[in-house]
Amino acid sequence: xxxxxxxxxxxxxxxxxxxxxxxxxxxxxxxxxxxxxxxxxxxxxxxxxxxxxxxxxxxxxxxxxxxxxxxxxxxxxxxxxxxxxxxxxxxxxxxxxxxxxxxxxxxxxxxxxxxxxxxxxxxxxxxxxxxxxxxxxxxxxxxxxxxxxxxxxxxxxxxxxx
Amino acid sequence: xxxxxxxxxxxxxxxxxxxxxxxxxxxxxxxxxxxxxxxxxxxxxxxxxxxxxxxxxxxxxxxxxxxxxxxxxxxxxxxxxxxxxxxxxxxxxxxxxxxxxxxxxxx
Numbered sequence: 001x002x003x004x005x006x007x008x009x010x011x012x013x014x015x016x017x018x019x020x021x022x023x024x025x026x027x028x029x030x031x032x033x034x035x036x037x038x039x040x041x042x043x044x045x046x047x048x049x050x051x052x053x054x055x056x057x058x059x060x061x062x063x064x065x066x067x068x069x070x071x072x073x074x075x076x077x078x079x080x081x082x083x084x085x086x087x088x089x090x091x092x093x094x095x096x097x098x099x100x101x102x103x104x105x106x107x108x109x110x111x112x113x114x115x116x117x118x119x120x121x122x123x124x125x126x127x128x129x130x131x132x133x134x135x136x137x138x139x140x141x142x143x144x145x146x147x148x149x150x151x152x153x154x155x156x157x158x159x160x161x162x
Numbered sequence: 163x164x165x166x167x168x169x170x171x172x173x174x175x176x177x178x179x180x181x182x183x184x185x186x187x188x189x190x191x192x193x194x195x196x197x198x199x200x201x202x203x204x205x206x207x208x209x210x211x212x213x214x215x216x217x218x219x220x221x222x223x224x225x226x227x228x229x230x231x232x233x234x235x236x237x238x239x240x241x242x243x244x245x246x247x248x249x250x251x252x253x254x255x256x257x258x259x260x261x262x263x264x265x266x267x268x269x
Contacts, residue, residue: 041203046253047265060254067258109206109260116205123204149207156209 003151005098005158013093020082020092022147027076029111029144030068038117042068042110068110074103101155108148108155115141194267196249198242201262202233214259215241218252243268 002013015023032038043064046056078096096104116126119141125131126145134140200211208230215226219241232239241263242252249265256263 042260044257044262045264046250046257049267052250052265060257063254064257105210106260109210113203113205113260121204126204145205152207152210156207156213159213 003154008098010096010098010101010155010158011093012096015082015092015094019147020094022144023094024079024082025144026079026107026111026148027072029115030072030107032110032114032117035114035118037120038114041113041117068106071103071106072110074100075107078104098158101159105152105155108152112145112148112152115145121145194246195243196246196265197240197268198249198252198256199238199240199264199266200229200233200256201264202237203262206261208234210259211261214256214261218255218259 001015001019002011004011004013012023032042043061045053046060047053078094078100081094082092119138121142125142128142129146131139131142134143200215211230211233212223212226215221215229216223219226221229229239229241242249246265253263253265
């Protein structure tokens with residue numbers, strides 16, 4: 001896999017089917033429904049004061065839900081380029097308009113937080129970036145968190161370089 | 163006191179005068195300073211947190227990095243102090259970036 005910026009687009013090329021599938025899983029991975037721990041992490045308490053929390057739930061949380069949903073939808077639209085069967089995913093290229101960079105950062109972050117919360121990873125596991133091979137569902141989830149983090153790092157670097 | 167009273171402006175024309183139904187915050191409370199605190203979490207990337215501090219507070223990179231490192235090493239950092247409404251605004255922005263942030267009354 002290669003990732004680079006070409007003018008106003010980010011290009012992820014030479015994608016193998018496995019990584020393409022992980023990319024396709026970003027929108028689904030942001031789903032925190034039915035996961036109280038993940039919900040609590042995405043919509044964390046703003047204060048120890050009850051009155052503030054009650055107001056927040058009514059007025060701010062719906063705004064945050066809209067923001068998160070909008071980011072995920074933008075990413076899902078970009079990922080439509082990867083629709084197809086496994087064979088057709090071989091050596092595919094994903095092109096992301098750079099103006100979608102914020103939406104990607106947000107959706108990747110949602111996905112990483114939800115996956116980490118569901119798996120209840122320890123700090124030690126999250127700092128183990130060289131863990132291999134993938135031998136279990138838990139290993140796969142950790143790889144997913146690290147892969148999405150790698151994409152975030154690349155996007156951030158490109159943002160900072162202008 | 164009734165919830166709505168009326169003031170007669172001129173013949174046949176009235177306008178509802180504002181009535182204070184309930185006081186949610188008194189002047190003393192509004193004067194109390196609040197602080198915006200960001201808490202450590204093991205998932206958010208250090209570079210991401212730095213960028214968020216730069217964007218939300220307009221801090222230069224060095225200052226944003228100092229706060230990020232304080233969050234990382236000490237578990238929390240006070241990013242801003244001031245009036246409650248502004249503090250709420252900042253915390254909302256930080257939650258939009260999925261950072262763990264709270265507002266606290268300074269006592």
